[in-house]
Amino acid sequence: MKLLRSLIPYIIIIVVVVFIRTFIVTPVKVDGTSMYPTLDGDEIMLLNKLGHIDRFDIVVIHLNDEEGNLIKRVIGLPGETVEIRDNKIYVNDELLEDSYGYGTTYNIDPVTLSEDEYFVLGDNRIISLDSRVFGKVNRTEIKGTTNIIMFPFSKIGKVE
Numbered sequence: 001m002k003l004l005r006s007l008i009p010y011i012i013i014i015v016v017v018v019f020i021r022t023f024i025v026t027p028v029k030v031d032g033t034s035m036y037p038t039l040d041g042d043e044i045m046l047l048n049k050l051g052h053i054d055r056f057d058i059v060v061i062h063l064n065d066e067e068g069n070l071i072k073r074v075i076g077l078p079g080e081t082v083e084i085r086d087n088k089i090y091v092n093d094e095l096l097e098d099s100y101g102y103g104t105t106y107n108i109d110p111v112t113l114s115e116d117e118y119f120v121l122g123d124n125r126i127i128s129l130d131s132r133v134f135g136k137v138n139r140t141e142i143k144g145t146t147n148i149i150m151f152p153f154s155k156i157g158k159v160e
Contacts, residue, residue, distance in 0.1 A: 024049055028060050028069060028146060034122035034129060035071055037102055038159060044151035045071075049144040053077075056100065058159070059120065060143045063134060069143065072130050073100055076111070076119030078139075083110040084132070089121075100160075101125050108132055118142065 028047040030039045035058070039045075047060050055077055061070045075098075076082035080091050087104045089096040103126035113119060117136040122128025131137060149155045 027150065028071070028143075030071055031068065034124050034127060035073070036124040038073075038100060038123045039071065039149075042152075043149045043155060045146040046148045046150055047144045047146050051145060053118065053139075053142065053145060056160075057145045058147055059118075059145050061120065061137055061141050062143055063137075063141055070129065071146070072120035072122050072128070072137075074118055075121050075131075076113050078113050078115045078117055080119075081110050081112045082108075082119040082131075084108045103127075105132070111136065116140075 026047050026049070027044050030041050030043045030045060033041050038058070053059060053074055055074055057074045059072060059074055061072060062068075063070065075089060075096070076091060081093070083090045083093075084105055085107050089098050089101075100123045101121070102124050105121075105125040111119060111131070113136055116139040118139070119131045120137055121130045121132070147159055149157060149159060
């Protein structure tokens, strides 16, 4: 009984840590260069599993047919139509001011998103596996948003 009482604070700490990692925030590793120059790869970021998704947020996606996670930037929101013409992105037929894209990209026909779908692109438009390849992303495939680098320590801080 005395031993159990002495273990209770440690058990509570473990339960709280598991709860936070499962439902609120967890580390995620950047793999590859599809988000270059914003992210170089091998950074460890904090994934926020709560909250609203806005245009230009960096999101972590897990697609059923892909191994691991993909990190991309949200371009199109539910209900919008996205089109790429002449290396320019149009949302609902209006030019999107996109300061994140690196390199040229090929044209895509208009894609209309339903109420729970998003259109995502990697910042490195030359090599990124994104909505131009796998199509619309359902909200259930988005694990959360991320904008804080935790490692390497030389890069610690918020990214846009």
